[in-house]
Amino acid sequence: MKFYYTYILECSEKSYYTGMTNDLKSRFAQHQSGKNKECFTYRRRPLKFVWHIKCTNPTEAIKIEKQIKGCSRRKKKVLIEENWQDLVAFSRNYTQFGKDESSTSSDFQEYSFNLKLTMVFDRLRPTKRNKLNCDVTVSLSKR
Secondary structure, eight states: OOOEEEEEEEOTTSOEEEEEESOHHHHHHHHHHTOOTTSTTGGGOSOEEEEEEEESOHHHHHHHHHHHHTSOHHHHHHHHTTOHHHHHHHHHOHHHHOOOTTOOOOOOEEEEEEEEEEEEEOTTOTTOOEEEEEEEEEEEEEO
């Protein structure tokens, strides 16, 4: 069975890059080597691999990538830290937690998504694998 991954890299200046691939190791090596000078990560090296999710369907991986790209930096950080309570809290009450200054777009949209996945978080530590079976409905804010 072939797997697809949505991943997040932390760049040298602490920004996040989100992508999708079917080979994590080679894709990370491409980012680190600076193979493509037009790539967002080229001038932001060295990079740190901070999060990924494993999918069996490329459409699912692309959908998750787009959802994460629409998230604020704060939401990406709680996703990386697996802090589900804060993710839900930040999604529920945008005004209570204030504006996230790291967002790049000025328009504001709200949308919801449902995930029924088995998420595997191993953060490139092959000896530690944490599985989380979830059925999550989260309302995300996209600015």
